[in-house]
Structures are given as C-alpha cells and as structure tokens.
Amino acid sequence: MTAFATASVTAPLQLFDFHPVLADFRSAVLQGLSQTPKRIPATWLYDQRGAELFDQITALEEYYLTRTEMQILQERAVEIGDRITQGALVEFGSGSSQKIRILFDALRAKGKALPVYVGLDISKQHLQQSCEDLQRDYPELAAIAICADYTQPLRLPDVPVLQNRHKTAFFPGSTLGNLEPEDAIAFLKTVAHLIGPGGDLLIGIDLQKSKSILEPAYDDAQGISAQFALNVLTRMNRELGANFDLAQFRYEAVYNEALGRIEMYIVSQIAQTVEVAGEAIAFAAGERLYTEHSYKYTPAQFNQLAAQAGFRTRSVWTDSQALFMVVDLATCP
Ligand SMILES: C[S@@+](CC[C@H](N)C(=O)[O-])C[C@H]1O[C@@H](n2cnc3c(N)ncnc32)[C@H](O)[C@@H]1O
Structure with a gap:
C-alpha cells in the first residue's frame, strides 16, 4: 500500500x-530487455519529452x-x-x-x-x-x-x-x-x-475498427508517434548511461487482428550490441523491442x-x- x-x-x-525512483526504471528496463521478445513497459514512455510528444499526437489528423x-x-x-x-x-x-x-x-x-x-x-x-x-x-x-x-x-x-x-x-x-x-x-x-x-x-x-484507420493513427505521416516511441531510447541514454544510436532503430505499429490490439515496436535495423546500465544487450538485425499495445x-x-x-x-x-x-x-x- x-x-x-x-x-x-x-x-x-x-x-x-x-x-518512481531511478532504480525502478533501471530494474524495469533490465528485466524487460532480458525477456524474449524484449520489452519496455509503456509507463516509461512518459518522461517530460514523452508527455510533450503525446500531446502533439493528440492533435494529429490521423x-x-x-x-x-x-x-x-x-x-x-x-x-x-x-x-x-x-x-x-x-x-x-x-x-x-x-x-x-x-x-x-x-x-x-x-x-x-x-x-x-x-x-x-x-x-x-x-x-x-x-x-x-x-x-x-x-x-x-x-x-x-x-x-x-x-x-x-x-x-x-x-x-x-x-x-x-x-x-x-x-x-x-x-x-x-x-x-x-x-x-x-x-x-x-x-x-x-x-x-x-x-x-x-x-x-x-x-x-x-479497420486496420486502415488504426495503423495510421499509431504511425502518422509526420513521424510524431515514431519520435514518441524512440524517445524511450533517449531516456535510457540520459538516465541509465545507455548508448543507443537512434539512427540504427526504427518504429513500427501493426494491428494484430486476432488479438484486437495495435502493437508498437522499436526495430533494430542492424545486428548490434548496446550498453544499458552497464550491461551489454545484443540485438539481432530486425529484432523487435516491444514498447506498447493498445487493445x-x-x-x-x-x-x-x-x-x-x-x-x-x-x-x-x-x-x-x-x-x-x-x-x-x-x-x-
Ligand atoms: C494515453 S495518455 C492519455 C492522456 C490523457 N488522459 C488523454 O486522454 O489524452 C496516458 C497517460 O497516462 C499516464 N500514465 C501511463 N502509465 C501510467 C501509470 N502506470 N501510472 C500513472 N500514469 C500513467 C501517462 O503519463 C499519460 O499522461
């Protein structure tokens, strides 16, 4: 309580x-990155920059x-x-x-x-x-x-x-x-x-509703949703001393019709090893890091x-x- x-x-x-204190973020990140598939709970997307980007998303046409x-x-x-x-x-x-x-x-x-x-x-x-x-x-x-x-x-x-x-x-x-x-x-x-x-x-x-409405809503033409998701890598660089190179990752939003949910991922563009909170985390080329879903x-x-x-x-x-x-x-x- x-x-x-x-x-x-x-x-x-x-x-x-x-x-939450920094240690909570660190342990949530390291636990999530040790799972298969790798994941970061959506809660951590909302640092100050994430909150600002979310506000921009709410004004998008899509x-x-x-x-x-x-x-x-x-x-x-x-x-x-x-x-x-x-x-x-x-x-x-x-x-x-x-x-x-x-x-x-x-x-x-x-x-x-x-x-x-x-x-x-x-x-x-x-x-x-x-x-x-x-x-x-x-x-x-x-x-x-x-x-x-x-x-x-x-x-x-x-x-x-x-x-x-x-x-x-x-x-x-x-x-x-x-x-x-x-x-x-x-x-x-x-x-x-x-x-x-x-x-x-x-x-x-x-x-x-149809995926033709849902997918653009979560992956807009201006790329604000992508910036929102990728911002968690910047947050890890800043708060956990990670060394993510954002140019080597991209964002993807896919509607999973069977489960009735939009799934949001950060995808590693190449095979790479990133240091996060002192730990080496290996990504395969095309490997997805699961950030969020929306049922x-x-x-x-x-x-x-x-x-x-x-x-x-x-x-x-x-x-x-x-x-x-x-x-x-x-x-x-
Ligand atoms: C999808 S946004 C919705 C914001 C606003 N209520 C709206 O309707 O536009 C989700 C909000 O929940 C907050 N949030 C996400 N996970 C949370 C958690 N575990 N505990 C408290 N707030 C959380 C975020 O910071 C963000 O403000």
Whole structure:
C-alpha cells in the first residue's frame, strides 16, 4: 500500500509525490530487455519529452481518438456534469487534463459547483503544470495532484476535502487499452475499491475498427508517434548511461487482428550490441523491442471486462461513426 504519510506536499497545489525512483526504471528496463521478445513497459514512455510528444499526437489528423472522445464529452457534458457536481473526481493518467475542462465549463455555464479534482499521473512535471493551469483557469477549483503509478496499490490521501463526497473516477484516452485484459480487470478493481460503493467510473474506450484507420493513427505521416516511441531510447541514454544510436532503430505499429490490439515496436535495423546500465544487450538485425499495445474492444467485450471487475454499466455514449465510446459505470453495491 502506498504510504501517503511520507509524501511531500507542495503549496499551493497539493502534490503527493510517489514518482518512481531511478532504480525502478533501471530494474524495469533490465528485466524487460532480458525477456524474449524484449520489452519496455509503456509507463516509461512518459518522461517530460514523452508527455510533450503525446500531446502533439493528440492533435494529429490521423489520431481520431482525442477529438472523437472530446466531441462525445461535449455532447454529454450537461448530463455528466449533473453526476459529478459537488463530488470528487479522480482522473487517472490525467496528462494535460484537457478533457476535464469540457465538464468544468459545462458546470460553470449552469452555475453549478465544480467537483474537487484529483489528477493522478506518472509524469510529474507534466502533472504539476497541468494541475496548476487548471487552478489558474478555474480559481474556485480545489485541486490535488498525485504523482504515482496506477498499476501499483493506491489509496486517496486522507485530506478533509475528499471526505464524505461522492467519488467519480475519470479514465479518458482509451488508456485502459495499454493494459493486458487481466491487468485491466485488476486495475478496474483497484478503481472500484478507491471510489467505493455507489461511485462512478467514466471511461473512454476505443472501439474495434479497420486496420486502415488504426495503423495510421499509431504511425502518422509526420513521424510524431515514431519520435514518441524512440524517445524511450533517449531516456535510457540520459538516465541509465545507455548508448543507443537512434539512427540504427526504427518504429513500427501493426494491428494484430486476432488479438484486437495495435502493437508498437522499436526495430533494430542492424545486428548490434548496446550498453544499458552497464550491461551489454545484443540485438539481432530486425529484432523487435516491444514498447506498447493498445487493445480495441467491442461494446460487449468491454461490458464483460467491466462486469468481471464488479462494475455495472449505467450509460454508453458513442459518436456517429462508432469510432469511440465513453462509458459511465457504477460500482455494484
Ligand atoms: C494515453 S495518455 C492519455 C492522456 C490523457 N488522459 C488523454 O486522454 O489524452 C496516458 C497517460 O497516462 C499516464 N500514465 C501511463 N502509465 C501510467 C501509470 N502506470 N501510472 C500513472 N500514469 C500513467 C501517462 O503519463 C499519460 O499522461
């Protein structure tokens, strides 16, 4: 269980800091590189540069996910606003906290109270900046930032402003798709425990669709997705004293239709040995280093997954082309 008692608290934004230490990155990298196939968990893609590049991806023409989810939220903002006003809203993987602004603006337009906001993300600087920007733009907002890994056991800080409030978890961006289905169920169970009986989970889920739409969304013409993935090599060079030559690697995104997921790889262009944290790591020519996957669900598949974690579906909202859905789930009493 995360020990909130030892967290550092920074005024005026309350920041509870559980950013992983360098030793965690080192051991995750060395463990991942010793596997077959080699892999780096997607969590480590989001250093400050990775977070900036991800924000650029969200604005790309090919990346339909962000604009579609925002359009759905816009259309349902008043209805959702009624469910979250005066409660506490915990956003997981909050990133630049753009989507929550749609709901805050709808509440403001109706003269209703904003919920207490908790942003939770692994990318500390980005989290802090995004929460401070929210506080600047919504001065009436009570905001708390938690820098933590949401795949680890979590609990909310024991602060008066969060007590006796209805809790909504917000998990946009189809980020759940980065988890293997069994890990997604475990994560949803953690969320259910955190928001308690009667709590809501508002979650964005990318729907299954043709590979002609999916592959360009994850491998755009400008090469920003490639820069995002390859940035983890730069991070290893900087933080772990590695000596990756980025020119000798390329990026690949492939839709695995059988598993219903996009798979993202860094591919070694030649046979080479790279030093990482003092260890020699050999790559064969064409060998893939697995960085990330993104599962795409049908509504029925997701419904089943959520039910296994103890949630029942309250509302499902989608767009006219059925590209994406936003689902409101409630914890079963
Ligand atoms: C796909 S982005 C989505 C960002 C934003 N919520 C959106 O909808 O555009 C995933 C976000 O989750 C964060 N993240 C990834 N793995 C995480 C983890 N294990 N714990 C906490 N945050 C994580 C990243 O830093 C990033 O901000």
